Amino acid sequence: MYDKITPPTTGAKITFKNGEPVVPENPIIPFIQGDGTGIDIWPATEKVLNAAVAKAYKGTRKISWFRVYAGDEACDLYGTYQYLPQDTLTAIEEYGVAIKGPLTTPVGGGIRSLNVALRQIFDLYTCVRPCRYYAGTPSPHKTPEKLDVIIYRENTEDIYLGIEWKQGSEIGDRLIKFLNEELIPATPEHGKKQIPLDAGIGIKPISKTGSQRLVRRAIKHALLLPKNKQQVTLVHKGNIMKYTEGAFRDWGYELATTEFRQETVTERESWILGNKEKNANLSLEENARMIDPGFDSLTPEKKAQIVKEVETVLNTIWESHGNGKWKEKIMVNDRIADSIFQQIQTRPDEYSILATMNLNGDYLSDAAAAIVGGLGMGPGANIGDSCAIFEATHGTAPKHAGLDKINPGSVILSGVMMLEFMGWQEAADLVKKGLGDAIANSQVTYDLARLMEPPVKPLKCSEFADAIIKHFG
Ligand SMILES: NC(=O)C1=CN([C@@H]2O[C@H](COP(=O)(O)OP(=O)(O)OC[C@H]3O[C@@H](n4cnc5c(N)ncnc54)[C@H](OP(=O)(O)O)[C@@H]3O)[C@@H](O)[C@H]2O)C=CC1
Numbered sequence: 001m002y003d004k005i006t007p008p009t010t011g012a013k014i015t016f017k018n019g020e021p022v023v024p025e026n027p028i029i030p031f032i033q034g035d036g037t038g039i040d041i042w043p044a045t046e047k048v049l050n051a052a053v054a055k056a057y058k059g060t061r062k063i064s065w066f067r068v069y070a071g072d073e074a075c076d077l078y079g080t081y082q083y084l085p086q087d088t089l090t091a092i093e094e095y096g097v098a099i100k101g102p103l104t105t106p107v108g109g110g111i112r113s114l115n116v117a118l119r120q121i122f123d124l125y126t127c128v129r130p131c132r133y134y135a136g137t138p139s140p141h142k143t144p145e146k147l148d149v150i151i152y153r154e155n156t157e158d159i160y161l162g163i164e165w166k167q168g169s170e171i172g173d174r175l176i177k178f179l180n181e182e183l184i185p186a187t188p189e190h191g192k193k194q195i196p197l198d199a200g201i202g203i204k205p206i207s208k209t210g211s212q213r214l215v216r217r218a219i220k221h222a223l224l225l226p227k228n229k230q231q232v233t234l235v236h237k238g239n240i241m242k243y244t245e246g247a248f249r250d251w252g253y254e255l256a257t258t259e260f261r262q263e264t265v266t267e268r269e270s271w272i273l274g275n276k277e278k279n280a281n282l283s284l285e286e287n288a289r290m291i292d293p294g295f296d297s298l299t300p301e302k303k304a305q306i307v308k309e310v311e312t313v314l315n316t317i318w319e320s321h322g323n324g325k326w327k328e329k330i331m332v333n334d335r336i337a338d339s340i341f342q343q344i345q346t347r348p349d350e351y352s353i354l355a356t357m358n359l360n361g362d363y364l365s366d367a368a369a370a371i372v373g374g375l376g377m378g379p380g381a382n383i384g385d386s387c388a389i390f391e392a393t394h395g396t397a398p399k400h401a402g403l404d405k406i407n408p409g410s411v412i413l414s415g416v417m418m419l420e421f422m423g424w425q426e427a428a429d430l431v432k433k434g435l436g437d438a439i440a441n442s443q444v445t446y447d448l449a450r451l452m453e454p455p456v457k458p459l460k461c462s463e464f465a466d467a468i469i470k471h472f473g
């Protein structure tokens with residue numbers, strides 16, 4: 001079945017039932033060490049996860065690691081350009097849950113992202129990236145503890161689908177000609193716009209199915225959070241990209257107010273209900289004026305539309321959501337993407353789950369990680385209906401590779417997410433405690449040490465792993 005790798009002789013497969021993992025006591029879990037600093041981070045991660053499982057379950061549970069290859073080391077083993085060998089894909093498909101270090105993607109040309117390819121091949125449509133603060137972590141932000149968000153990033157479409165044509169390529173030029181001469185003139189709203197003849201072209205597909213399955217998972221997660229964190233914010237640039245990013249927002253609201261009607265309230269609905277609660281005699285038009293500050297300057301048609309919106313909300317959900325009942329529901333709101341970058345800094349405690357499309361989520365996850373300690377503290381999971389691959393937010397950080405220096409925190413915390421996904425909460429809790437206590441005792445790698453006041457002597461990557469294990473208690 002495999003060409004150059006052999007699965008462990010002990011252990012069993014994780015399977016999936018209705019999208020949930022069914023985990024044996026001794027699961028076989030494939031791992032990709034990764035390029036660049038993967039060589040430092042992976043051994044540290046494996047050591048910490050093994051120690052936590054051994055301590056939590058005293059030998060009754062154990063992970064059998066199965067080394068599989070991707071990136072540079074795959075080319076070393078399988079031959080030139082064999083960046084993502086079939087063996088690796090077969091192993092991940094067979095064993096269902098995997099964990100990986102970072103993989104290199106060249107800019108401008110060369111291979112497309114192996115990271116993105118894995119997400120697409122296994123339809124891992126949800127990228128989950130929690131950004132939470134561990135006490136004692138130095139941060140450039142004054143109140144990093146106020147940020148506690150989980151980014152739910154759509155993981156398979158948007159411009160990451162990778163359908164692009166290089167400037168000057170034959171098909172790219174044909175496409176521009178076709179658009180300029182036929183499709184754009186046939187679309188009156190585009191007026192006399194034309195695409196520059198020397199442009200590269202990329203396609204940005206955002207589908208209803210892709211958007212709604214992502215938002216569905218985000219809302220399901222919100223249902224499990226404490227009441228004060230039960231909120232999902234749809235992040236988009238829909239003012240500019242109306243039929244892609246704007247549609248993501250609309251489809252998100254549509255899903256929330258149909259599939260989760262009893263569990264959710266939208267921000268606009270909460271305003272309408274709240275206005276009526278404060279003044280039972282408020283007319284529909286007065287209510288409409290209060291939810292839309294520019295109401296009086298709108299056209300009659302637009303005014304009528306908003307009055308109708310108010311009427312529909314009051315007719316359909318007053319009974320289930322009115323008289324303050326909406327305060328017990330999951331709040332679904334939306335924010336423009338550029339605004340959310342400043343909001344997570346200026347009003348971090350107002351946000352909880354941020355549901356995004358692929359590109360916005362990529363940007364936002366590095367920005368949010370920076371607030372809580374940097375890319376060394378940014379874990380992640382790529383989750384589909386029958387497979388999950390855990391990986392950090394950061395990349396290969398090549399200048400630090402092989403120096404036993406880099407912070408393994410993000411991949412270790414990705415391992416924590418994997419243990420939680422498997423239901424091995426006791427082991428996950430041990431790692432979180434160990435990592436939290438190591439940081440609280442200023443036992444940290446260079447990235448955090450340099451931000452501490454007064455500065456502390458940094459631990460090596462491997463020493464940080466040992467410190468975490470010592471702090472299991
Ligand atoms: N999922 C994946 O596998 C990903 C892969 N990549 C790929 O990685 C390669 C390198 O990308 P690059 O843009 O340099 O981004 P990286 O995320 O690899 O690194 C950028 C900088 O972030 C800091 N950093 C990254 N990881 C850590 C860590 N574990 N601990 C502490 N600090 C960290 C370092 O800053 P400093 O030097 O200031 O300390 C580093 O120089 C590219 O080929 C890119 O495509 C990128 C993102 C995700």
Ligand SMILES: O=C(O)CCC(=O)C(=O)O
Nearest residue numbers: 104105113115116362393
């Ligand atoms: O695949 C890559 O090289 C980059 C991906 C990335 O930045 C991310 O998923 O956060």
Ligand SMILES: [Mg+2]
Nearest residue numbers: 362363366393
């Ligand atoms: Mg990224």
